Amino acid sequence: xxxVRVRFxxxxxxxxxxxxxxxxxxxxLYAKKHNGKLILRIEDTDExxxxxxxxxxxxxxxxxxxxxxxxxxxxxxxxxxxxITAANKLLASGHAYKCFCTKELLEQKRxxxxxxxxxxxxxxxxxxxxxxxxxxxESQGIPSVIRFKVPVRHGSLGYDDQVLGCIExxxxxxxxxxxxxxxxxPLYLLCNVVDDIRDRITHVLRGQDHMSNTTRQVLLYEAxxxxxxxxxxxxxxxxxxxxxxxxxSHGEVVAVQFYRDNGFIPWAxxxxxxxxxxxxxxxxxxxxxxxxxETFSLSRISRVNSVFNFKPGDPxxxxxxxLIAINxxxxxxxxxxxxxxxxxxxxxxxxxxxxxYEGARRDWYLATLNMIRDRFHTxxxxxxxxxxxxxxxxxxxxxxxxxxxLKFPELATWLPQLAERFATxxxxxxxETERVSREMADELAIKPGVLINGxxxxxxxxxxxxxxxxxxxxxxxxKVVARLKRIDHxxxxx
RNA sequence: GUCCCCAUCGUCUAGUCUGGUCCAGGACACCGGCCUUUCACGCCGGCAACACCGGUUCAAAUCCGGUUGGGGACGCCA
Numbered sequence: 001x002x003x004v005r006v007r008f009x010x011x012x013x014x015x016x017x018x019x020x021x022x023x024x025x026x027x028x029l030y031a032k033k034h035n036g037k038l039i040l041r042i043e044d045t046d047e048x049x050x051x052x053x054x055x056x057x058x059x060x061x062x063x064x065x066x067x068x069x070x071x072x073x074x075x076x077x078x079x080x081x082x083x084i085t086a087a088n089k090l091l092a093s094g095h096a097y098k099c100f101c102t103k104e105l106l107e108q109k110r111x112x113x114x115x116x117x118x119x120x121x122x123x124x125x126x127x128x129x130x131x132x133x134x135x136x137x138e139s140q141g142i143p144s145v146i147r148f149k150v151p152v153r154h155g156s157l158g159y160d161d162q163v164l165g166c167i168e169x170x171x172x173x174x175x176x177x178x179x180x181x182x183x184x185x186p187l188y189l190l191c192n193v194v195d196d197i198r199d200r201i202t203h204v205l206r207g208q209d210h211m212s213n214t215t216r217q218v219l220l221y222e223a224x225x226x227x228x229x230x231x232x233x234x235x236x237x238x239x240x241x242x243x244x245x246x247x248x249s250h251g252e253v254v255a256v257q258f259y260r261d262n263g264f265i266p267w268a269x270x271x272x273x274x275x276x277x278x279x280x281x282x283x284x285x286x287x288x289x290x291x292x293x294e295t296f297s298l299s300r301i302s303r304v305n306s307v308f309n310f311k312p313g314d315p316x317x318x319x320x321x322x323l324i325a326i327n328x329x330x331x332x333x334x335x336x337x338x339x340x341x342x343x344x345x346x347x348x349x350x351x352x353x354x355x356x357y358e359g360a361r362r363d364w365y366l367a368t369l370n371m372i373r374d375r376f377h378t379x380x381x382x383x384x385x386x387x388x389x390x391x392x393x394x395x396x397x398x399x400x401x402x403x404x405x406l407k408f409p410e411l412a413t414w415l416p417q418l419a420e421r422f423a424t425x426x427x428x429x430x431x432e433t434e435r436v437s438r439e440m441a442d443e444l445a446i447k448p449g450v451l452i453n454g455x456x457x458x459x460x461x462x463x464x465x466x467x468x469x470x471x472x473x474x475x476x477x478x479k480v481v482a483r484l485k486r487i488d489h490x491x492x493x494x
Numbered sequence: 495g496u497c498c499c500c501a502u503c504g505u506c507u508a509g510u511c512u513g514g515u516c517c518a519g520g521a522c523a524c525c526g527g528c529c530u531u532u533c534a535c536g537c538c539g540g541c542a543a544c545a546c547c548g549g550u551u552c553a554a555a556u557c558c559g560g561u562u563g564g565g566g567a568c569g570c571c572a
Binding site for chain 1: 495497499507519523532533534535564568569570
């Protein structure tokens with residue numbers, strides 16, 4: 001059987017956004033599923049807008065997501081000769097012609113047509129120029145573009161889309177399109193096809209915004225006498241206003257980098273993205289890589305555009321709530337060693353990493369992550385809300401400080417007294433610490449919660465957290481006693 | 495103006511091809527309860543949708559037609 005070869009061809013004119021990432025992911029999944037190859041091709045033929053920063057951003061984004069490619073990255077501009085050769089071939093075979101209409105004139109005509117609410121396609125002015133007329137214009141030095149000559153046929157052109165079914169369009173509705181600029185540089189429609197032919201691409205999986213390109217490119221394949229790949233157009237991702245998402249209008253939240261910078265787990269993003277416009281036909285929503293590769297199929301891609309549920313300025317959700325929920329799910333269920341590696345990066349960035357966490361304190365490190373991960377949302381929480389587990393320098397959140405500590409001024413003496421009892425305990429265990437804590441609350445005739453919650457806030461800086469006595473064990477007797485004793489400043493400041 | 499695609503809870507979606515098992519299932523979010531030293535997790539429960547109008551049929555979310563709505567494309571961008 002023919003090898004499956006798919007490609008992801010971003011144009012380096014901006015950062016990798018979630019729509020592009022999803023396209024890459026679907027292609028990657030399809031390649032993996034069929035033991036095929038994914039080709040990465042940077043389509044940099046727009047010299048004015050392509051940037052190196054964008055290329056770097058796209059590559060980094062894909063790598064971070066874990067989407068690897070088998071060939072490339074190829075750069076489209078490096079194959080300019082192929083594109084020119086193909087254009088000349090089309091010219092020679094009568095499938096294309098030189099057009100001398102100026103950009104300005106065309107724009108004028110178009111504007112007039114729009115104003116008059118008329119059709120505004122190319123009118124075919126240069127389509128029927130004789131060889132002599134062409135020669136004369138060229139001798140006068142008039143610049144020209146090369147246009148594809150759409151065949152005059154009755155009926156319509158169709159192709160079988162793997163997602164949408166049979167797509168048809170009347171030949172008469174397709175206008176002659178430019179394939180080479182007047183400066184000799186070939187355009188996307190042509191380059192893309194020439195490269196796909198050269199790269200032996202068997203399946204073209206891209207967004208529905210390319211549908212009209214596909215119709216024209218089918219013509220190109222035919223004229224170039226190349227075998228047509230299989231096409232599949234996936235639905236677009238829109239915002240709540242049903243607008244196409246773009247970094248310009250939506251900001252960082254649609255950029256893949258945003259998720260890396262905000263502590264998201266790469267695979268959680270992939271898992272979320274795959275559910276946007278695709279489903280397995282079962283009620284399964286979480287997939288390992290292997291499961292997703294196994295389950296993925298083009299036939300289950302939706303035909304309906306999906307909405308990225310992001311509300312700008314929402315204080316509770318920095319992005320689509322479902323994406324956050326998926327991230328939380330992986331945070332608390334993923335393999336501890338893997339989590340350890342991800343959290344290590346976060347700790348290192350904040351100078352909280354201790355090499356012993358990979359050695360003597362490995363068990364402590366993983367057990368601590370396991371204890372605190374249940375109520376975290378992102379990897380960032382390990383260095384913010386979880387900071388007190390890794391450093392003695394941590395801030396006390398003002399809200400719990402007021403509610404759990406300052407509200408009971410007596411804690412200024414109670415907590416150091418409790419520390420003293422901990423210090424002299426024969427056995428520093430969950431049971432014993434709880435016993436003496438409750439015992440002391442009894443003696444003082446107060447609710448145990450006063451001591452427990454006060455302790456929590458002093459020891460972790462937080463309003464809430466894991467079971468208090470587990471925290472005690474994790475922190476160690478020394479730290480607990482020390483932290484509970486030096487609390488004068490908390491009251492002094494207030 | 496022309497062409498193409500689409501239409502189920504607030505959002506992601508199952509069900510549409512192969513009409514009846516769907517007074518429409520799951521997830522997220524939201525609300526309530528249980529658990530509990532806190533907050534989460536977890537568990538249990540609740541709210542919430544077939545765009546509209548016609549037609550076909552014993553029977554329509556499902557088939558057909560129309561309307562409306564949304565999206566995409568119409569570049570010497572990709």
